[in-house]
Amino acid sequence: MSVIECKDVTKVYGNIAALKGASFAIEENKITGIIGRNGAGKSTMLKILAGFLKETSGEVQVLAEHPFNNLKVSANLIYVDDQMSLPTSLTLSEILECAGGFYRNWDKELAKRLFDYFSFHPKQRHNNLSKGMKSTFNMIIGLAARCAVTIFDEPTIGMDEAVRKDFYRALLKDYIAYPRTILLSSHHLHEVEDLLEDVLIIKEGKTLLHVPLTDFKEMAMGLSGDLSIVNPLISDKEVYHLEENGIKRTYVVVENNFTEAELHEAKVKGIDVSPVSSSDLYVFLTNKTKGGIDDVFNQG
Numbered sequence: 001m002s003v004i005e006c007k008d009v010t011k012v013y014g015n016i017a018a019l020k021g022a023s024f025a026i027e028e029n030k031i032t033g034i035i036g037r038n039g040a041g042k043s044t045m046l047k048i049l050a051g052f053l054k055e056t057s058g059e060v061q062v063l064a065e066h067p068f069n070n071l072k073v074s075a076n077l078i079y080v081d082d083q084m085s086l087p088t089s090l091t092l093s094e095i096l097e098c099a100g101g102f103y104r105n106w107d108k109e110l111a112k113r114l115f116d117y118f119s120f121h122p123k124q125r126h127n128n129l130s131k132g133m134k135s136t137f138n139m140i141i142g143l144a145a146r147c148a149v150t151i152f153d154e155p156t157i158g159m160d161e162a163v164r165k166d167f168y169r170a171l172l173k174d175y176i177a178y179p180r181t182i183l184l185s186s187h188h189l190h191e192v193e194d195l196l197e198d199v200l201i202i203k204e205g206k207t208l209l210h211v212p213l214t215d216f217k218e219m220a221m222g223l224s225g226d227l228s229i230v231n232p233l234i235s236d237k238e239v240y241h242l243e244e245n246g247i248k249r250t251y252v253v254v255e256n257n258f259t260e261a262e263l264h265e266a267k268v269k270g271i272d273v274s275p276v277s278s279s280d281l282y283v284f285l286t287n288k289t290k291g292g293i294d295d296v297f298n299q300g
């Protein structure tokens with residue numbers, strides 16, 4: 001069953017089109033990674049799902065309701081980012097108490113255990129926390145709320161390496177014990193891929209791809225060797241990336257629908273065939289322009 005459905009969703013801010021017709025459906029009780037480069041439209045999309053922003057056009061349904069200013073959606077959904085606005089007059093322990101009154105599945109014990117584990121002081125105030133500590137505290141609220149739809153928008157901003165690892169572990173453990181629909185946005189596929197069931201890639205305001213992570217991992221193959229030999233081998237395949245290494249050598253990343261016979265032929269002809277990591281493929285698919293940073297320094 002789909003918990004979230006978007007059809008042709010657009011969002012325009014002044015003269016900037018942040019979303020240009022995004023369509024996808026998210027199934028219940030899955031962890032989906034919302035992955036995309038800076039400015040791709042991830043936060044805009046997630047804020048629309050959370051009901052904080054209204055789409056400019058298109059259809060959005062969360063828990064079978066239109067989310068904007070919707071009480072059913074806000075009672076069953078939590079959106080966690082680094083700008084979560086929490087009452088400045090309350091101490092951290094008072095904030096946790098209030099959250100307990102708001103979210104009906106609130107796990108007080110879990111919140112307390114995480115609070116102690118990360119060494120927060122009950123009398124501290126959210127405003128005075130460091131960047132990483134704010135993210136950690138927000139994550140505690142996001143996990144303990146146990147909302148049917150839980151959105152973490154780049155939740156690890158500012159967290160050090162050890163805390164990040166703890167966060168991902170806590171998320172996975174709690175999800176296994178209490179399955180729910182979790183959306184986790186990140187620029188870094190490699191950092192979150194062990195957690196994800198599905199990956200939804202947003203590029204320039206549109207959904208580029210929405211597939212199980214296992215499929216994504218096998219989607220591409222890299223071939224490197226003599227250009228004149230590689231070219232005929234890939235003539236019927238979609239090319240995701242092309243790199244010229246020297247006058248005749250090329251490295252090309254293409255869709256992986258090779259037959260055993262084709263792979264054998266490539267190897268016999270001296271072509272190196274290698275798998276492509278999901279994070280490399282993600283970078284290739286989301287590159288804005290052909291070429292790379294080196295081109296900036298090779299002008300003139």
Ligand SMILES: Nc1ncnc2c1ncn2[C@@H]1O[C@H](COP(=O)(O)OP(=O)(O)OP(=O)(O)O)[C@@H](O)[C@H]1O
Nearest residue numbers: 013016018036037038039040041042043044045187
């Ligand atoms: N409130 C706003 N007013 C005007 N433009 C905005 C606003 N919020 C976002 N944008 C623009 O919309 C586009 C998408 O931004 P968004 O924050 O959704 O992307 P993102 O994928 O979350 O980016 P990042 O990974 O860098 O956080 C960008 O061009 C951004 O500058």
